[in-house]
Amino acid sequence: MTRVLVTRLLGALAAMLGASIVSFVLLRALPSDPARLIAGPLANEETVTEVAARLGLDRPLLEQYVIYVRDFVRGEWGHSYSAGAPVSTLFGQRLGASVELALAAFLIAASAAVGLGALATFRRGLADGLVRVVANAAMGTPPFWFGLLALLLFFELLGWAPGPGGRLGSSPAPPAATGLYTVDALLAGQWATFVDAARHLALPAIALAIAPFGYLVRLLRANVLDAARAPHVTVAVSKGITRWRAHTRHVLPNASLPTLTASGMVLAQLLGGSVLIEKVFNWPGLGSLVVSAILRQDYAVVQAFVLFSAAVYTSVSLLVDLAYGALDPRQRAA
Numbered sequence: 001m002t003r004v005l006v007t008r009l010l011g012a013l014a015a016m017l018g019a020s021i022v023s024f025v026l027l028r029a030l031p032s033d034p035a036r037l038i039a040g041p042l043a044n045e046e047t048v049t050e051v052a053a054r055l056g057l058d059r060p061l062l063e064q065y066v067i068y069v070r071d072f073v074r075g076e077w078g079h080s081y082s083a084g085a086p087v088s089t090l091f092g093q094r095l096g097a098s099v100e101l102a103l104a105a106f107l108i109a110a111s112a113a114v115g116l117g118a119l120a121t122f123r124r125g126l127a128d129g130l131v132r133v134v135a136n137a138a139m140g141t142p143p144f145w146f147g148l149l150a151l152l153l154f155f156e157l158l159g160w161a162p163g164p165g166g167r168l169g170s171s172p173a174p175p176a177a178t179g180l181y182t183v184d185a186l187l188a189g190q191w192a193t194f195v196d197a198a199r200h201l202a203l204p205a206i207a208l209a210i211a212p213f214g215y216l217v218r219l220l221r222a223n224v225l226d227a228a229r230a231p232h233v234t235v236a237v238s239k240g241i242t243r244w245r246a247h248t249r250h251v252l253p254n255a256s257l258p259t260l261t262a263s264g265m266v267l268a269q270l271l272g273g274s275v276l277i278e279k280v281f282n283w284p285g286l287g288s289l290v291v292s293a294i295l296r297q298d299y300a301v302v303q304a305f306v307l308f309s310a311a312v313y314t315s316v317s318l319l320v321d322l323a324y325g326a327l328d329p330r331q332r333a334a
Contacts, residue, residue: 008321012314019310020072023303024065072307078300082293087304090289096179097167098285101278102270103180104205105212110263112209113216117224131217138214144276147207151280154203161203164282171196204281208274212266220259264320268313 059067071077077087116131154161162169167181171193174184182201185194278287286305293301 008318012318015314016307016310020069020307021065023306024068068303072304077304077308080293080298080301082296082298082301087300090301091286091304091308094284094286094289096176096181097283098274098278098287099271100167100180100182100201101204101208101274101283101285102267104182104201105208105270105274106263106267108205109209109212109216109266112213113220117217117220131221135214135217135221138210139218140214141210143207143210144280146210147204147277147280150203150207162200164280165200166282166284167197167200168193169196169200204274204277204283207280208270208277212270216259216263216266219262220256223254223256223259261320264316265313268316271309271312271316 075088077091079085080087080090083090116134119131150161151164155163172190174181174188174190174193174197177184177187181197182194185191185197274283274285275287275291277283278285279291282288286308290302290305293299293305
């Protein structure tokens with residue numbers, strides 16, 4: 001287990017190093033001049049040169065890269081010239097919204113995948129066919145397109161859901177304990193705020209969960225069918241236990257282990273990949289911040305987001321590997 005842990009840790013560090021190099025090189029290869037953007041189009045060359053020197057852009061690329069990695073580790077992620085604030089401050093203000101949306105989408109996708117996957121593999125036939133059709137359709141549906149349709153139907157036509165107006169309507173914001181409005185409202189006992197936050201969260205979370213649900217239910221179904229053919233399951237059934245008991249005690253636990261790794265990857269992707277959904281629903285998270293930064297060529301925000309996403313992805317991957325090793329005795333013996 002120690003060898004596996006060391007290997008995974010080295011792999012995570014290598015992935016972080018690669019992501020930092022790619023983001024650093026690509027953003028500096030863009031034709032725009034960050035110093036000119038910050039100084040303004042009417043600034044003279046002397047002012048632009050002073051700004052470049054203050055930002056360290058006149059130094060060799062290798063030295064700039066070392067400073068960039070050092071500052072990121074320290075939490076100094078640069079200054080957003082378009083927002084006029086440190087990038088770390090902007091991330092802190094919006095991180096809670098993105099985390100809440102990603103966690104809600106993951107819970108919806110995972111719960112629906114486990115429930116429908118277990119039903120489809122136990123009752124082969126019509127139920128299995130319907131689940132396969134739904135899973136294939138979910139994987140082939142762009143989340144932003146589904147989000148637009150959901151807004152058109154449930155907000156514009158039926159009026160059941162709130163519009164794309166952020167995280168809350170007229171309710172007061174709950175005390176900032178975790179940054180997750182639904183959780184903070186529950187902790188503070190603000191039930192009206194909780195309902196309001198949940199209503200605003202529902203549609204974007206469902207839209208974001210569509211593709212992960214399709215992927216997880218197909219993966220779980222394949223793993224369950226493979227585990228159901230194992231000899232120990234046949235022996236268990238021959239000893240007289242019911243099919244449902246064999247399905248829940250022997251098949252699903254073994255099929256869930258490979259799905260656990262995929263679930264961790266899905267969660268990491270959701271934490272850093274909700275850009276389009278956030279723009280569709282006007283959700284004040286990191287995704288909408290990055291889109292605005294790209295349009296304004298605010299490369300400090302984009303650079304920090306790329307490395308932050310890589311850090312989240314590798315950290316979640318490492319935690320999943322540790323959980324897999326704790327649940328699977330074969331990994332502990334390695």
